[in-house]
Amino acid sequence: MSSREEILNGLADAVVGGKQDLAVELANKAIEEGIDAYEAIMQGCAHGMSIVSDKYDKREMFVPHIMMSARAMNSAVEVLQPHVNVESVEDPGHVVMGVAFGDIHDIGINLVNSLLAAAGFNVHHLGRDVSPEQFIEAAKENNADVIGVSALMTTSMLGMKDVVKMAKEDVPGVKIMIGGGPVSQHFCDEIGADAYAENAPEAIKAVKRLVAERRA
Amino acid sequence: MDEMSHAERIKKVIDLEEPDMVPSFGPCSWGANMAWDNVNRVGKPEKDVYFPKFVHNPDIYADAWVKALDRFGFDFVHVLVGSNVLALPMGCKEAEPPWGIPQVVGEAIEKVEDWKNLKFPNMDTDGKIPVQLSAIRLLDKELHERRGDDVFITGTVIAPLTLAGFLLGVEPLMFAMIEKPDETKELVEFCADAGIECAKAQIDAGADHIFTPDPTASGDLIPADFYEQLAFPAAKRQSEAIRKYKDKYSHHYHICGNTADRLEILAGVGMSVLSLDNQVSLKEAKERIGDKVCLCGNVNPADTLFMGTPEKVEAESKQCIADAGPGGGFILWSGCDFPLDCPLENVERFYEMPKKYGKYPLQV
Numbered sequence: 001m002s003s004r005e006e007i008l009n010g011l012a013d014a015v016v017g018g019k020q021d022l023a024v025e026l027a028n029k030a031i032e033e034g035i036d037a038y039e040a041i042m043q044g045c046a047h048g049m050s051i052v053s054d055k056y057d058k059r060e061m062f063v064p065h066i067m068m069s070a071r072a073m074n075s076a077v078e079v080l081q082p083h084v085n086v087e088s089v090e091d092p093g094h095v096v097m098g099v100a101f102g103d104i105h106d107i108g109i110n111l112v113n114s115l116l117a118a119a120g121f122n123v124h125h126l127g128r129d130v131s132p133e134q135f136i137e138a139a140k141e142n143n144a145d146v147i148g149v150s151a152l153m154t155t156s157m158l159g160m161k162d163v164v165k166m167a168k169e170d171v172p173g174v175k176i177m178i179g180g181g182p183v184s185q186h187f188c189d190e191i192g193a194d195a196y197a198e199n200a201p202e203a204i205k206a207v208k209r210l211v212a213e214r215r216a
Numbered sequence: 217m218d219e220m221s222h223a224e225r226i227k228k229v230i231d232l233e234e235p236d237m238v239p240s241f242g243p244c245s246w247g248a249n250m251a252w253d254n255v256n257r258v259g260k261p262e263k264d265v266y267f268p269k270f271v272h273n274p275d276i277y278a279d280a281w282v283k284a285l286d287r288f289g290f291d292f293v294h295v296l297v298g299s300n301v302l303a304l305p306m307g308c309k310e311a312e313p314p315w316g317i318p319q320v321v322g323e324a325i326e327k328v329e330d331w332k333n334l335k336f337p338n339m340d341t342d343g344k345i346p347v348q349l350s351a352i353r354l355l356d357k358e359l360h361e362r363r364g365d366d367v368f369i370t371g372t373v374i375a376p377l378t379l380a381g382f383l384l385g386v387e388p389l390m391f392a393m394i395e396k397p398d399e400t401k402e403l404v405e406f407c408a409d410a411g412i413e414c415a416k417a418q419i420d421a422g423a424d425h426i427f428t429p430d431p432t433a434s435g436d437l438i439p440a441d442f443y444e445q446l447a448f449p450a451a452k453r454q455s456e457a458i459r460k461y462k463d464k465y466s467h468h469y470h471i472c473g474n475t476a477d478r479l480e481i482l483a484g485v486g487m488s489v490l491s492l493d494n495q496v497s498l499k500e501a502k503e504r505i506g507d508k509v510c511l512c513g514n515v516n517p518a519d520t521l522f523m524g525t526p527e528k529v530e531a532e533s534k535q536c537i538a539d540a541g542p543g544g545g546f547i548l549w550s551g552c553d554f555p556l557d558c559p560l561e562n563v564e565r566f567y568e569m570p571k572k573y574g575k576y577p578l579q580v
Contacts (some may be wrong), residue, residue, distance in 0.1 A: 018394075059477065062439040064390040071391075102313050104321055107386055107437075156316070157518075158557070182518035182555070190523070 004035055008044045011076060015048025016055075018068025020075050027079035037083035038120075045073045045080070046118035053115065053201035063107065070114040077117065092120040093211035096138045097148040098130035100163075100180075103156035108180060112148065112203045119204050121211075132162040139171045145214045146207050151180040161191045168192075175210035179203055222291040223366035223424070226547075230465050230488045230510045234544035238537055238574030239291040240567055241468075241491070241512055241547050242284065242370070243554035244427075245317050247294065250280040250287070259557045261315070268312040271297040274350035281351075282358055285367060288567040291547075292368045292425065293355055295418075297347045300374035302410055303382040305342030306334050316556065323385040328392040331403035334383065337410060339417035348372075349421040356422025368425045368465075371418030375430035375469065376450035379407035386432055393438070393446055400446055408450035412457040419462045425488075426458050427468045429553075434473030435493075444481050452485045464488060468512070472552060476500065483508040494551025499539035502546075511540050514551035515566065522555040526565035533569035538580040548574065 007030050014023040023045075030040040052069045055061035061069075097113055099106050106128050116123045124142045126134055130149075139147050147167060151157035160178050167174050178188055179197040188196035195210055197203035220228065220236045228235035249255055253264040270276055274297075281293040298318040304310045307324030324334060339345050352371055359365045374382070380403045381389045392400045415426045433447040451469065458467045469487040474495040482490060483505040491512035492501055501511055515521060515532045524532075533548060540546040548570055554563070573580045 059474075062442070063437045064393045064439075064442065067387060067390045068394060102316055104311075104319055105386075107390075110387070153316075182522075184519050186519055187523060 011044030012048035015073045020072040023072040023076040027076040037080040049118045093145045094122045095146045096144040098126035099128040100151040100156040101159040104128040105152035109150040111200045145211045146175045148177045232545040234576045238570045241549035242290045242292045242294045246554035250284040258560045266314045277351040278354035292370045294370045296372035305337035320382045324383040328399045352421040370425040371423035372427045373411040375428040376404045376408040377447040378432040381432035404450045408454045429470040431472040435475035436473035440478040502540045510545045512547040517550045529565045
């Protein structure tokens with residue numbers, strides 16, 4: 001096995017295992033060895049996180065270990081990101097993310113954001129308790145392809161309706177993805193959102209699809 | 217079979233025997249819709265009584281529950297003046313939206329080992345605990361004393377691991393579980409102690425039953441072995457303390473998420489009633505642990521109670537009774553708290569279900 005493969009596989013394994021120090025060490029090694037930083041992010045970090053996602057789906061991994069993985073991944077991406085040759089990367093899409101108004105539960109969305117960033121998307125995270133107006137403003141400012149809204153409470157999920165309505169009027173064409181505990185495909189259809197993501201990996205797939213649709 | 221009183225019915229099912237009819241557990245925060253004239257404004261933005269007023273005024277709170285009991289005829293009235301009454305006195309910050317359950321927005325400690333600096337709450341003076349206790353006293357006086365109704369008055373204490381998540385923040389708690397398991401256990405045990413004292417104060421005030429929701433121990437968040445090592449010991453100790461202080465009918469534990477991989481562990485908490493998320497099959501739970509603990513649940517709160525039709529509410533409730541009702545040992549409820557804006561007709565239909573499908577011998 002070449003050193004390049006060893007480093008990238010090692011990086012993916014370090015992310016899966018949630019080994020922050022090892023992930024940073026291997027990210028630095030990748031740079032020293034002249035491995036393209038974008039490739040290291042995609043084939044090391046993002047690949048590791050997609051293994052993590054599959055494991056969460058299969059209930060082989062749960063949130064505490066995913067948090068460790070996300071932290072390891074974030075630290076490695078921090079090392080690699082400054083070395084990415086921006087021009088060589090095809091613009092992968094801009095996503096504005098936030099937790100719905102009146103809701104402060106952000107564990108789920110933070111995981112999704114880590115995965116989206118690892119998959120190469122430009123993520124603009126607005127944090128918790130975000131009003132529909134703030135979503136629309138940020139979508140305009142960042143030329144967003146997708147707005148992602150998360151809610152864990154049945155009370156706050158109602159606000160998603162307003163985001164969809166305002167987006168259709170003010171930023172036509174921008175796709176809306178929704179997710180979170182009480183949200184369902186049924187609710188998504190009812191309020192006219194473009195995608196429902198049941199979990200983090202589904203959210204990544206949905207964003208990929210929505211960006212493609214938006215740009216088609 | 218002769219009609220039983222609320223308490224007779226509840227005790228029968230907790231003893232894993234057949235009552236006259238499947239008992240039903242009251243909605244929690246949805247009760248705000250019964251305050252003053254709110255019932256004519258369900259789902260509408262303008263209210264007669266907004267949420268902060270509802271949870272700061274024990275007389276309004278208690279009055280709403282008496283009206284709810286008279287209207288729906290469930291077997292438990294539920295007192296919880298917020299999302300929990302312990303986080304604020306222990307150092308968290310809380311926000312109170314006009315129409316929503318008050319939420320913890322700021323944590324009390326930054327590091328798990330700082331639990332030693334946490335304040336042990338004074339149940340007579342701190343935060344909304346006095347409101348919680350006053351509401352229970354008012355309900356005790358009106359329902360138990362004046363009317364001679366033995367309906368179960370349910371107090372609420374947030375379960376130990378979930379309280380720890382409020383105090384430290386859920387994300388830091390997830391890291392702490394892996395990196396500092398010993399300190400995490402200490403924090404969780406401290407939370408159990410605060411909860412036990414809070415439960416005793418509510419029992420002294422007149423509560424028959426203590427509901428301890430444990431959303432952060434959810435089967436969607438932590439693996440079964442973490443549950444067993446970090447959440448279970450404190451939950452078990454708390455359950456024992458509550459039942460020892462009151463009686464074998466007094467502890468109701470609710471857990472969120474898919475917990476099918478740990479049902480036997482859960483039953484080991486020893487609670488009087490175990491209520492399960494709608495992600496868990498009641499049929500399977502009944503088969504696996506129905507001989508150990510009375511089950512409660514689990515109509516889908518979002519898709520069915522909130523967004524579904526009364527017909528859907530009826531079909532799903534009937535199924536729950538068919539799955540878990542045979543032989544007794546079952547209480548009909550939602551899979552989690554009722555969404556605040558559940559339509560009145562759905563709530564009404566839900567509480568008609570025990571009379572329609574839940575009479576023993578069961579016909580479903």
